[in-house]
Structure formats: C-alpha cells, structure tokens
Amino acid sequence: MVIGAPMYNFAISAPLKAWIDQVVRVGQTVLWAASGPQGLLAGKRVYVVTSRGGAFRPGTPAESFDHQEPYLRHILAFMGLTDVTFIHAENQKPGPQGELVRAAAVVKIQEHASQVCVNAVQ
Numbered sequence: 001m002v003i004g005a006p007m008y009n010f011a012i013s014a015p016l017k018a019w020i021d022q023v024v025r026v027g028q029t030v031l032w033a034a035s036g037p038q039g040l041l042a043g044k045r046v047y048v049v050t051s052r053g054g055a056f057r058p059g060t061p062a063e064s065f066d067h068q069e070p071y072l073r074h075i076l077a078f079m080g081l082t083d084v085t086f087i088h089a090e091n092q093k094p095g096p097q098g099e100l101v102r103a104a105a106v107v108k109i110q111e112h113a114s115q116v117c118v119n120a121v122q
Contacts, residue, residue, distance in 0.1 A: 001044060001081070003072070007052040011067040020075055029079040039080020046084045047112060048072055049105070055090040085112065 006013055012020075023029060031038045048069075056066035069086055076084055089105035092098045 001046045003046065003048045005048055005050045005068060005072065007050060007066075007068045010065045012071060024075065024079060037078060039078055042080035042082070044081055044083070046076055046081050047087065047109075048084060049087045049089070049109060051089045051092050053092055056088075057090075087112070 003016070005016055008014075026032060029040050031040060050068060052068075054062055054065075056062045056069075069088075072086075073084060076082070087105050087108045089102050091101050
C-alpha cells in the first residue's frame with residue numbers, strides 16, 4: 001500500500017482523514033476481541049510518502065509539532081498495519097533546499113520500489 005500524505009497544519013489532510021474514516025471498519029479492518037481491538041490487515045507493507053513545509057525530525061524542537069506521522073502510525077497499527085516506512089520530503093518551500101530534499105525523497109522511493117520488485121520476483 002502506498003499513501004501520499006501532505007502535511008496540513010501539522011497533521012494529515014482532510015481527504016486522507018476522510019479515506020481513513022471509510023477504511024477503519026469493525027468486522028472488515030478491525031475486530032473487537034475480549035482483549036481489545038485486533039487489526040485484520042497484518043502482514044501487509046505500507047509506504048507513506050509525505051510532503052512538509054518544515055522539518056520535524058526526532059530530537060529537534062519542531063518534533064512536537066508533527067501530528068502527521070504519529071497519527072498515521074497509530075491508526076495504521078490499529079488496523080494491523082505495522083510494517084510502515086515513511087519517506088519525508090521536508091522543507092518543501094520554493095528554492096534550492098526544497099529541490100534537494102525532494103530529489104532525495106525520489107531516490108528513496110526508487111530504492112524501495114526496486115526492492116519491492118526484486119522481492120516480488122523471488
């Protein structure tokens with residue numbers, strides 16, 4: 001599964017939230033067991049490609065503003081999707097820095113895509 005997720009106001013976009021609200025369904029993606037919720041989508045790989053105006057890396061002062069990745073990790077895990085890779089294109093402002101980061105994100109996407117193709121052939 002590949003999810004494109006622009007960051008809007010430190011969180012996910014309204015269309016992505018609406019999609020999540022339609023996908024998280026008791027009996028289809030989540031079961032309620034005696035021990036609590038159980039995600040039904042285990043064993044699937046997820047790639048989340050984000051675009052962000054700033055940088056929110058762990059250990060930085062801006063980390064606490066990131067409500068995008070933690071929320072997506074939580075809701076995906078709720079459905080059983082725990083093999084999640086995030087590829088962030090940060091600092092997406094006009095100018096050379098944005099271009100460099102965007103190019104680096106494209107390289108990461110290509111690396112992951114080629115690995116998925118190799119694994120599919122094996």
